[in-house]
Amino acid sequence: xxxxxxxxxxxxxxxxxxxxxxxxxxxxxxxxxxxxxxxxxxxxxxxxxxxxxxxxxxxxxxxxxxxxxxxxxxxxxxxxxxxxxxxxxxxxxxxxxxxxxxxxxxxxxxxxxxxxxxxxxxxxxxxxxxxxxxxxxxxxxxxxxxxxxxxxxxxxxxxxxxxxxxxxxxxxxxxx
Amino acid sequence: xxxxxxxxxxxxxxxxxxxxxxxxxxxxxxxxxxxxxxxxxxxxxxxxxxxxxxxxxxxxxxxxxxxxxxxxxxxxxxxxxxxxxxxxxxxxxxxxxxxxxxxxxxxxxxxxxxxxxxxxxxxxxxxxxxxxxxxxxxxxxxxxxxxxxxxxxxxxxxxxxxxxxxxxxxxxxxxxxxxxxxxxxxxxxxxxxxxxxxxxxxxxxxxxxxxxxxxxxxxxxxxxxxxxxxxxxxxxxxxxxxxxxxxxxxxxxxxxxxxxxxxxxxxxxxxxxxxxxxxxxxxxxxxxxxxxxxxxxxxxxxxxxxxxxxxxxxxxxxxxxxxxxxxxxxxxxxxxxxxxxxxxxxxxxxxxxxxxxxxxxxxxxxxxxxxxxxxxxxxxxxxxxxxxxxxxxxxxxxxxxxxxxxxxxxxxxxxxxxxxxxxxxxxxxxxxxxxxxxxxxxxxxxxxxxxxxxxxxxxxxxxxxxxxxxxxxxxxxxxxxxxxxxxxxxxxxxxxxxxxxxxxxxxxxxxxxxxxxxxxxxxxxxxxxxxxxxxxxxxxxxxxxx
Numbered sequence: 001x002x003x004x005x006x007x008x009x010x011x012x013x014x015x016x017x018x019x020x021x022x023x024x025x026x027x028x029x030x031x032x033x034x035x036x037x038x039x040x041x042x043x044x045x046x047x048x049x050x051x052x053x054x055x056x057x058x059x060x061x062x063x064x065x066x067x068x069x070x071x072x073x074x075x076x077x078x079x080x081x082x083x084x085x086x087x088x089x090x091x092x093x094x095x096x097x098x099x100x101x102x103x104x105x106x107x108x109x110x111x112x113x114x115x116x117x118x119x120x121x122x123x124x125x126x127x128x129x130x131x132x133x134x135x136x137x138x139x140x141x142x143x144x145x146x147x148x149x150x151x152x153x154x155x156x157x158x159x160x161x162x163x164x165x166x167x168x169x170x171x172x173x174x175x176x
Numbered sequence: 177x178x179x180x181x182x183x184x185x186x187x188x189x190x191x192x193x194x195x196x197x198x199x200x201x202x203x204x205x206x207x208x209x210x211x212x213x214x215x216x217x218x219x220x221x222x223x224x225x226x227x228x229x230x231x232x233x234x235x236x237x238x239x240x241x242x243x244x245x246x247x248x249x250x251x252x253x254x255x256x257x258x259x260x261x262x263x264x265x266x267x268x269x270x271x272x273x274x275x276x277x278x279x280x281x282x283x284x285x286x287x288x289x290x291x292x293x294x295x296x297x298x299x300x301x302x303x304x305x306x307x308x309x310x311x312x313x314x315x316x317x318x319x320x321x322x323x324x325x326x327x328x329x330x331x332x333x334x335x336x337x338x339x340x341x342x343x344x345x346x347x348x349x350x351x352x353x354x355x356x357x358x359x360x361x362x363x364x365x366x367x368x369x370x371x372x373x374x375x376x377x378x379x380x381x382x383x384x385x386x387x388x389x390x391x392x393x394x395x396x397x398x399x400x401x402x403x404x405x406x407x408x409x410x411x412x413x414x415x416x417x418x419x420x421x422x423x424x425x426x427x428x429x430x431x432x433x434x435x436x437x438x439x440x441x442x443x444x445x446x447x448x449x450x451x452x453x454x455x456x457x458x459x460x461x462x463x464x465x466x467x468x469x470x471x472x473x474x475x476x477x478x479x480x481x482x483x484x485x486x487x488x489x490x491x492x493x494x495x496x497x498x499x500x501x502x503x504x505x506x507x508x509x510x511x512x513x514x515x516x517x518x519x520x521x522x523x524x525x526x527x528x529x530x531x532x533x534x535x536x537x538x539x540x541x542x543x544x545x546x547x548x549x550x551x552x553x554x555x556x557x558x559x560x561x562x563x564x565x566x567x568x569x570x571x572x573x574x575x576x577x578x579x580x581x582x583x584x585x586x587x588x589x590x591x592x593x594x595x596x597x598x599x600x601x602x603x604x605x606x607x608x609x610x611x612x613x614x615x616x617x618x619x620x621x622x623x624x625x626x627x628x629x630x631x632x633x634x635x636x637x638x639x640x641x642x643x644x645x646x647x648x649x650x651x652x653x654x655x656x657x658x659x660x661x662x663x664x665x666x667x668x669x670x671x672x673x674x675x676x677x678x679x680x681x682x683x684x685x686x687x688x689x690x691x692x693x694x695x696x697x698x699x700x701x702x703x704x705x706x707x708x709x710x711x712x713x714x715x716x717x718x719x720x721x722x
Contacts, residue, residue, distance in 0.1 A: 042557050044547075059226050066223040099554045122552045123230035129548040130229050130386075137547065137564050138508040144339070148512035149547075151229045151386045163382075164512035165339040 002096045003113050006083040011115065013108035016072030023064055023071055030078045031060070035124050037094040044133040052131045059127055070119065077120040080112050097121060126151075138165065177415065177449065181207040183703075184436055184451035186422045186466070187458030188212035189266020190689060191675040191696045193398040193405075194312065195455060198700030200411045207413035209449060210402070211438050213421035213458075213595045214239050214263035219399050225391035234389055236261050236269045241600065245593050246642075250584070250605035254492070255641035260459060262595055264418050265399035267459070268689075270388065272515055272540070273376040273395050275315040276686035277306050277324045281526035285579070285682045289530040292579035293489070293681035296653050296662035302694050303327060309693035313376035313396050321371055323521045334372035340509040341518040344538050344572065345370045347627040353522050354623070356616050358531035368522045368624070373537065375515060376690075385514035421596040425454060425470040425479055425672065433479075433672040439596055453671045453703065456649075457696075460490070460678040464648040465588040465598050467659070467666070480649065480659045480666040487587045489580030489647040490602060491683045494614055495638040496534065496574040498621040499542075500630025505568035509543050516540040523574070523620060524685045532576050532613045535685040536621065539571035570630060572621045576614055577685040578606075578640070580647045604640060611637075644688050646680035663702045664695065675699050 001008070023031075035056055039045035045052070063070040084093035103109070103117040130151030138146040148154070148164045183199060185192045188210050199206050217236045218224060227233045239262040246256035261269040280299035285292040307328045310317075317330035337345065348368035355361040381394035393400055405414050419441040426448065428434040435450040456463045464487035468478035480486055511517075519537035528534070550560045584605065588598035606614075614637045625632050652658020655667040664679045666672040675696055677688045684691075 038551075042551055042560070044551075044557075058222070059230075062223040062226045098551075099556070101554075105552055125551045126230045126548045127226075129551070134547055137545075137561075140508065140561060140565055141506045143507035146508065146510070146512065148385055149510075150514050150541075153382065153386060153391065162336055164336060165507075165509070167337040167339055167342040167345060 002084070002100060002102065003080065004083055004087065006079050007111065007113035007116075009112050010110055011112060013110050015068050015070070015119070016076055016115065018064075018069040018072030018075075019067060021064075021069060021071040021075075023060065023074060027074060027078060028057070028060065030081065031074055031120070032056070033090070034077070034081070034094075034121065035128065037090075038098075038121075038125055038128050039133065041094060041098055042133075044136045045128070046132070046135060049128065052128060052133070055131045056124075056127065073115060073119040076112055077116040080116040177209070177417070177447070178207065178413075180450040180452075181209045181413075182451070183208045183453050183455060184449060185210045185455045185457050185675075186436065187266065187456070187462065187676070188214075188264045188398065188402060188416060188418070189457065189459065190268050190396075190398045191457040191692055192266075192455075193401040194309075194693050194696035195457065195675055195700055195703075196405055196414065197401055198697060199703065200405060200408075200414060202700070202704040204410040205413055206411075208415070209451070210416040211420045211422050211436065212264050212416065212418045213441075213462075213597050214261070214418065215595075216264040216399075216418050217269060219265070219269075219397055220391060220393045222391060225386070225389055228389040229386070234270070236263055239263045239595075241593065245591070246600040246602070247589075248602040248604055250603055252604065252606055253639045254602040254604040255639055256461075256600055256602060259642035259645075260461060262593075262597065264402065264416070265397050268396060268398045271689060272387065272687075273313075274515070274687045275310065275313055275317075275374045275376045275690040276535075277326075278302075278684040278686065278691050279324050279521070279524060279526075281529055282682055282684040285529065288526060289579075291530065293650060293652065293657070295681050296651050296658075299324070302691070302698065305694035305697040306690065308697040309690050310374075312697075313690070313693060314378050314381075315374050315690065316377050317374035318372040323371065323524075330374065332377055335375065335513065335517050337370070337372065337517050338509075338512055339507065340511055340543055340570075341538055343628050344518060344570065344624065347624050348520060348522075351624065351627055354620055355527065356531060356620075358613065360527040360530070362527055366522070368520055371519050371521060373516050373519045374690075385512065387514045419595070422458075422466060423469065423596075425456075425466060427470075427472055427474055427479070430474040431668060431670045433669055441596055451671075453673065455673045455675050455699075456678075457675040459676055460645040460648045461586060461600055461642065462597060463674055463676045463678040464586055465600070467649060469588065469598065479669070479672065482668075483655055485650075485657075485659055487648050488582050488585045489650055489681075490584045490586045490604065490645060491578045491580045491647045492640045492642060492645045493575035493683065493685070494578060494640050496576055496614065496618050496621055497539075497571060497634065497636050497638060498573075498618065498625050498632060499569055499571045499634040500625035500628060501633045502568040502570070502628075502630050505543060505565055508545075508564045509568065510545050511539075511541055511543060514540060523617075529577075532578070532610070532617060533685040534574035534576050534617050534620070536572060536574040536624075539573050542571040543568045569633070570625070570628065572624055574617065574621060575644075575685050575687075576617055576637075577683060578610070580650070580682065586645070586648050602642070644677070644683060646677040646683040646688055649674045649676070649678035650681045651679050652681060664699060673699060673703075
């Protein structure tokens with residue numbers, strides 16, 4: 001058990017109702033700390049998470065200004081974080097959340113902690129990877145770094161610049 | 177809504193969009209009504225896209241046939257759930273955009289093998305329309321390929337082979353093409369040849385691998401074409417009605433098709449609208465059901481069904497699958513696109529036609545590591561590194577051509593789906609010989625995986641599925657052997673056409689959409705009786721409206 005009464009409070013597994021609600025500036029900054037912590041923990045970003053900040057804001061906007069509204073989930077995550085921060089401090093709280101939450105990711109989330117993990121942490125992880133956080137893989141043994149990933153948006157319509165790690169023997173298009 | 181139109185088109189997918197566009201470019205004030213049973217699902221929507229990225233939810237899946245709405249009988253299950261999108265834009269909402277031409281021998285299957293059917297045209301008759309279709313869809317492909325004769329290069333250059341394709345390419349270069357019992361051995365050995373997958377990139381494709389729901393309108397979707405037509409002020413008589421399932425095609429005589437009857441799903445009212453020409457472009461599932469449902473005093477078994485052929489000869493592709501495993505993946509390769517880049521037609525030749533041609537390709541998603549899922553599951557960076565650079569799975573796949581059989585039939589069953597369309601039953605069986613041929617072909621794929629030095633972990637023939645269903649209202653030379661003539665006009669009618677995969681006499685071993693688009697271009701020319709105009713000249717006109 002990593003949290004207290006807030007984390008363990010039983011709630012419905014469905015998305016927390018929040019139609020008509022919106023995030024405050026402070027809410028967004030609190031959520032950004034989660035996103036930054038993901039990059040710091042797995043060392044999967046180039047420099048840090050800041051080059052994904054505008055994309056992340058755009059996702060938050062899309063998820064809170066259209067139905068179903070995620071504002072309730074995001075605010076719930078802040079409640080959970082605040083309880084964990086008080087108990088463990090920030091760094092240890094993220095370690096607990098990412099590696100020791102005890103939440104079954106494939107089961108319906110029925111606690112505030114599980115909601116935080118399933119609707120916020122897990123989705124932020126997917127967002128970070130598909131926004132470019134996969135690029136730190138591929139070169140551990142001297143090979144080429146990954147260039148593309150399912151869901152990654154980048155590149156041009158024309159093949160002037162390779163968008164993927166290409167087969168070297170391709171005489172036409174594989175120049176790195 | 178008017179009471180009479182020059183053209184009524186049933187369905188709103190790529191065939192409908194191509195035909196409507198062609199007719200309107202030919203004569204701007206042509207009156208056209210498109211009737212689509214399904215709803216409009218918003219394209220290029222950022223929220224939908226983020227939900228796809230973060231939750232793997234796609235906004236169109238609710239339109240799929242449910243398992244309980246589409247069953248099958250026979251000695252093998254025919255997959256009908258999850259294969260077609262019933263919505264504005266049709267199955268281009270979810271297609272992979274692979275855009276391959278049929279090969280010359282596909283048009284002469286029966287002549288060459290004694291099995292299946294011939295097309296009432298040759299490859300050469302369709303070649304210039306393939307050029308039009310490739311230009312329209314912006315198909316990218318390899319200018320150096322020579323799989324099929326072509327008079328124009330691809331309009332867009334191909335995608336690269338990925339690094340992960342390399343080991344398979346090297347294996348192919350070491351392997352002779354094998355001729356099994358039942359094949360014709362041409363006598364001279366040749367290696368398996370590598371090709372680049374032709375893909376429809378349309379206007380803005382940025383080659384990123386987010387193809388199940390594109391946030392920028394890059395991958396071709398018939399919605400975009402229809403939206404452009406609706407918004408073009410020149411086309412004042414063009415209308416699209418969604419949520420409008422057509423139940424009946426009405427006649428005034430044996431040969432004269434008068435009107436169609438549909439329901440507006442939102443108000444529950446039934447309407448009948450007349451058309452000078454009626455075009456059924458609602459797919460290989462819906463077209464035969466609609467024809468058979470349209471009974472009258474002249475067509476007692478349904479329009480075009482005097483010889484009990486409507487819905488028969490249903491074919492699709494069987495998918496062959498072989499998976500191999502390597503102990504390590506030192507470069508951390510994964511298939512960086514969401515579509516395959518490596519393919520070969522070396523077993524898709526006339527010599528392999530009788531036993532069953534196969535079109536082989538490296539699976540679109542292997543090797544792969546779902547890095548995000550590993551993080552979600554709480555794996556540390558070190559643990560993820562070990563997985564990324566550890567065991568690697570590679571999957572080679574092939575579409576197996578099947579021959580249409582009279583006994584295999586798609587038909588309506590009692591009850592309707594949420595859009596008011598009849599539910600489906602597919603009666604489908606394979607013969608023992610077909611099963612054996614499929615298993616023999618599987619050995620060809622196993623040979624490739626073994627040549628790559630991989631351990632085979634899985635080898636199987638998947639059940640057939642409705643993704644590429646063809647043949648259910650096939651073209652031919654006479655009512656005794658087919659439902660439509662070579663221009664896809666239903667035999668013994670003056671003004672009823674089928675523009676659908678349903679009209680294909682054979683399914684080849686490749687995806688059908690490019691061929692359907694080419695047939696749609698050909699139909700436009702037939703209907704307008706115009707001189708052949710090139711896609712390039714049309715584009716000059718087109719640019720003023722986009």
